[in-house]
Amino acid sequence: MEYESKKRGSDDAKLFGLNSWKDQVANNWGGRDSGEQFPLGQIKLWEAKVEEVDRSCDSDEDYEASGRSLLSTHYTIVIHPKDQGPTYLLIGSKHEKDTWLYHLTVAAGSNNVNVGSEFEQLVCKLLNIEGEPSSQIWRHPTLCHSKEGLISPLTTLPSEALQTEAIKLFKTCQLFINAAVDSPAIDYHISLAQSALQICLTHPELQNEICCQLIKQTRRRQPQNQPGPLQGWQLLALCVGLFLPHHPFLWLLRLHLKRNADSRTEFGKYAIYCQRCVERTQQNGDREARPSRMEILSTLLRNPYHHSLPFSIPVHFMNGIYQVVGFDASTTVEEFLNTLNQDTGMRRPAQSGFALFTDDPSGRDLEHCLQGNIKICDIISKWEQASKEQQPGKWEGTRTVRLIYKNRLYFSMQARGETDREKLLLMYQTNDQIVNGLFPLNRDLALEMAALLAQVEIGDFERPFSTPAGHVTNHCKANQTIKQLIEKFYPKRYRDDSSEEQLRQLCQRLSTRWMALRGHSAADCVRIYLTVARKWPFFGAKLFLAKPITPSSLGSTFMWLAIHEDGLSILEYNSMRLIISYVYKSLMTFGGCQDDFMIVINNAHSKDKPTEKLLFAMAKPKILEITLLIASYINNFYQQKAVHHLSAPALLSARTQGPQARVMGSQPLLSSRPTKGPTLL
Numbered sequence: 001m002e003y004e005s006k007k008r009g010s011d012d013a014k015l016f017g018l019n020s021w022k023d024q025v026a027n028n029w030g031g032r033d034s035g036e037q038f039p040l041g042q043i044k045l046w047e048a049k050v051e052e053v054d055r056s057c058d059s060d061e062d063y064e065a066s067g068r069s070l071l072s073t074h075y076t077i078v079i080h081p082k083d084q085g086p087t088y089l090l091i092g093s094k095h096e097k098d099t100w101l102y103h104l105t106v107a108a109g110s111n112n113v114n115v116g117s118e119f120e121q122l123v124c125k126l127l128n129i130e131g132e133p134s135s136q137i138w139r140h141p142t143l144c145h146s147k148e149g150l151i152s153p154l155t156t157l158p159s160e161a162l163q164t165e166a167i168k169l170f171k172t173c174q175l176f177i178n179a180a181v182d183s184p185a186i187d188y189h190i191s192l193a194q195s196a197l198q199i200c201l202t203h204p205e206l207q208n209e210i211c212c213q214l215i216k217q218t219r220r221r222q223p224q225n226q227p228g229p230l231q232g233w234q235l236l237a238l239c240v241g242l243f244l245p246h247h248p249f250l251w252l253l254r255l256h257l258k259r260n261a262d263s264r265t266e267f268g269k270y271a272i273y274c275q276r277c278v279e280r281t282q283q284n285g286d287r288e289a290r291p292s293r294m295e296i297l298s299t300l301l302r303n304p305y306h307h308s309l310p311f312s313i314p315v316h317f318m319n320g321i322y323q324v325v326g327f328d329a330s331t332t333v334e335e336f337l338n339t340l341n342q343d344t345g346m347r348r349p350a351q352s353g354f355a356l357f358t359d360d361p362s363g364r365d366l367e368h369c370l371q372g373n374i375k376i377c378d379i380i381s382k383w384e385q386a387s388k389e390q391q392p393g394k395w396e397g398t399r400t401v402r403l404i405y406k407n408r409l410y411f412s413m414q415a416r417g418e419t420d421r422e423k424l425l426l427m428y429q430t431n432d433q434i435v436n437g438l439f440p441l442n443r444d445l446a447l448e449m450a451a452l453l454a455q456v457e458i459g460d461f462e463r464p465f466s467t468p469a470g471h472v473t474n475h476c477k478a479n480q481t482i483k484q485l486i487e488k489f490y491p492k493r494y495r496d497d498s499s500e501e502q503l504r505q506l507c508q509r510l511s512t513r514w515m516a517l518r519g520h521s522a523a524d525c526v527r528i529y530l531t532v533a534r535k536w537p538f539f540g541a542k543l544f545l546a547k548p549i550t551p552s553s554l555g556s557t558f559m560w561l562a563i564h565e566d567g568l569s570i571l572e573y574n575s576m577r578l579i580i581s582y583v584y585k586s587l588m589t590f591g592g593c594q595d596d597f598m599i600v601i602n603n604a605h606s607k608d609k610p611t612e613k614l615l616f617a618m619a620k621p622k623i624l625e626i627t628l629l630i631a632s633y634i635n636n637f638y639q640q641k642a643v644h645h646l647s648a649p650a651l652l653s654a655r656t657q658g659p660q661a662r663v664m665g666s667q668p669l670l671s672s673r674p675t676k677g678p679t680l681l
Contacts, residue, residue, distance in 0.1 A: 031632075043087055049080040050104045052097070053088070077101055079108075095160070095463045102156040106247065118142050119212060127248050131255045144219045149174070153251075154212040157205055157381065157505075165199060166209045172196045173213055181300055189231075190296045193238055196288040201242070211236075211245040214255050234299055235272035240277045241295075241329030242287040254374070254478045269305035280330035285330070286474060289381035294400060295329065311377070315340055315356070315403045318428040319457075327376045334372035338407065345421045350636075352422050353409035353540075358401040361387035366621050369628065409632060410540025411565055411679040420523060427453070427529050428541070437493050437558075438543045440536065441574040447506070449532070451488035453512035454527045458485075459522075461514040482507040537578075538562045538569065544626050545573075546616035549596055554579065554614070559617065561597075562627050565636075568599065584634050595620065 053076040077089040083306075091097040102116040114121065119142050126137055137143070142154075153166035176192040182475030200206045214236040217229070238634035244250055255489055257275045262268025277351045278405065281287075295311060304310035325340050333356055337349060346352055349372075360366035360381050370379060384399040418426070431453055433439040434446065441449070454461070462478070486495060486506060498506065519523065533539055541564035547556040559579065560571040569581040588600040601612045616625070 001611075010301060011673055012267075034207055035664045043079060044084055045104065045107045046082040046109055048108045048425055050101065050110065051078055051080075051110050052076065052101060053078050056250055070079065073298070077104065079104065093226070096158075099156050099158050116156050117152070117154060119216075120156060122253050123248050126341050127251060131251075131612070133259070137220075145232075151215075153209055154216065155209045157209065163201060164204055166206060168411060169196055169199060169206060169210055170213050173210070173217060173232075173235060176230045176235050177217060181231065186297065186300065186373045189300060189629060192294055193235060193296050196235075197239060197242055200239075201288075203292060204243075207243050208245045208249050210239060211249055214239060215249075215253060218260070219256070230270070231300075233267055233274070237270055237274050237299055237304065238291050240281060241272050242281070244278060244281050244286075256561070264304070266303060269303050273303070273310075273571070277329055280328055284330040284332060284375070287375055287378055289378040289385070291329075292377065292381040292384045292400075294380060295377055297560050307398060311402075313380070313403060315405050317404075318406050318425050318432060320428075329375075329377050331376050331511065332372060333370045333374050333376065335377075336376050337372070337405075345418060345419050347417065347422065349419060351414050352419075353406035353407050353411055353414070353424075354405055354422070357404040357408075358383060358405065359404070359587070361401075364621075367404060369625075377432040395679060405506045406544075407540070408567070408629070409636060411636075413541070415534075423526050423530060424456075424522075427533075427586070429524050430529075430533050432493055433543075435489065436548060439533075441491075443494050445492050445509055445532070448514060449529060450485060450510055451517060452529045453489045453519040454514045455520055455525045456522045456529075460513060460518045478511075479507065482511055485509060538564060538576075539573070540564060542626075542629060543571070544599065544618060544622050546618050549615035551613065553612075561626065563626060563633065565633055569628065584630070584637065587630070590630055592620075592623045 035297055061587055075091045075094065077097065077100055079087045087506065089100060091100060100121065101480050104140065121142055122137055122140055150167050150170045153163050157163050172192055172195060178191055181189055196210065214232060218232040218236060245253060257271045258269040260268055261275060264270060298304065298311050309328055311328065312324050312326045314322040314324050323344055325336060327336055337356060341348060349355060350507045356370045356377060357367040358370065380401050385397060405439045407426060430439065541562040543560045545558060545560050546561050548556060550556050553568065560573060560576060562569040562571055567581055567583040570579045571577065573578060582601055586602050588602045588611065590599045597616045597618045599614050603612055606652060641654060
């Protein structure tokens, strides 16, 4: 398509493209009013007049004179904006001309009934009469259910390839609608729905088309425009949960749903559910992924009208329990967590530092943090697709994503507002670190902490009954309980090398300490546990195993990178003693560097070495995790700065002052943290 724009006088009304581009620009824009607000070079389409130019009298000689290789066989569309000169589009084919003419007409807000496909012209006629229910237009065969396939698409599409896809799409919809839903063979309908909607996500131009096809297939001519097959409504419900058509088809969709909404019929209930989906999709935007197996099953096997939140999924906590949370097709992670926090008595994530994670679809021991604007249904669908791709032979339809809710960012200033549920989950998350060697404590303190957890989880220790008949059974049961508690709450490194006798003594010592806690409430034990744990300066930090890349001033042995609210600290591997810390302000850059993790430090107090680059060998998934975690802490800092109207440099510099401050700012990091460790640490 050639693009030209110029003001035309009466003398050159038939000719186009003869002036130079510079002359045309001068004609169009040279006289712009200095007070005009509209951007230079843009066309005001709204309320513009769009029409095709009759060029039957033009000759090829006129176009050869222009030097632009134009022919009289080209089609011309003229746009007449308000308060602007006309713009002409020269188009090489009739199909392309029809496409441009229709879409420009719609964009201009015109209800011209002479452009577009037959379906589009009928919709414009209905729009002009505001959808008059008694109009005979509603009974037109093009707008009603058809058993035959389509000869041409219902909407104007920009290419022949998409026109072919549209006709195939209608066949897929017919197969979905006409084949009876059979629970044992439900995968047939799941495959059809996913295939059709995936094509529309891949080619957004087809989204108007499928919505129009489903409106058509859910309308009957007789009797009295009775709703079409129920499965058509089910597919429409899945569709509008993903995306919405554009004007005027959105108007048609709303009117169609309004006319069929009826809580007394199954069809009407699906229409009401579709109305909810339309509002929610308009509120939260389009989806990114096709419906998951779970979403399709829930829509097909039970009418979602009966549930304000038609889908549900368990969310797992670090103490081994879970909470089932409801959601709809447009629910974001942020909305999902609002529901979860209300149900469980927890604060919002900005205060608690908790975040939602998924397990890895490959089955590896990895977790992925979810951002607040992502939709839950997209997460489930993408996880499902990734699981199929990574485990093609092992994938089972019943396997689904596992959601975990746990602490990700720890803010010491927010500790005073912790709810009982947050304290409980923090205790179990700390225990997970202790068991896996990510928390420094000796054997005796580990036993004390395990006893506190036993009192929280089980309650008072019950001595084995001494009756002759039940003594052996009860004694074995008590021993079995103690062994399970050792495995669950005692560090692996302390029990892996223990002999049978040492394990027996360990169980006996744990039972003694547990008995000493008789009468203590769970809340009291949680408070004691966290009081002791918080004495470690890096309580709440996330630890990452790393090995410096030589040559390095840190040596070449394994160490821990501890990420916390004040910065990045490097700890010895065995003792977990602090080597050095860096405040976030001193990090010039950080993240993945080829296969390693890199941080570049700004040594503002060192003239010899103003910058220092440190490289660490780490597992690739951990490189991404540590990078995102550092970024989250930095972002949170600047968000707090904005809230409190305090400049970031002022706050950071306040943290780096002090008579004993080290060059890298390590000591000030701990100034707001307890420096004395637990008595047995």
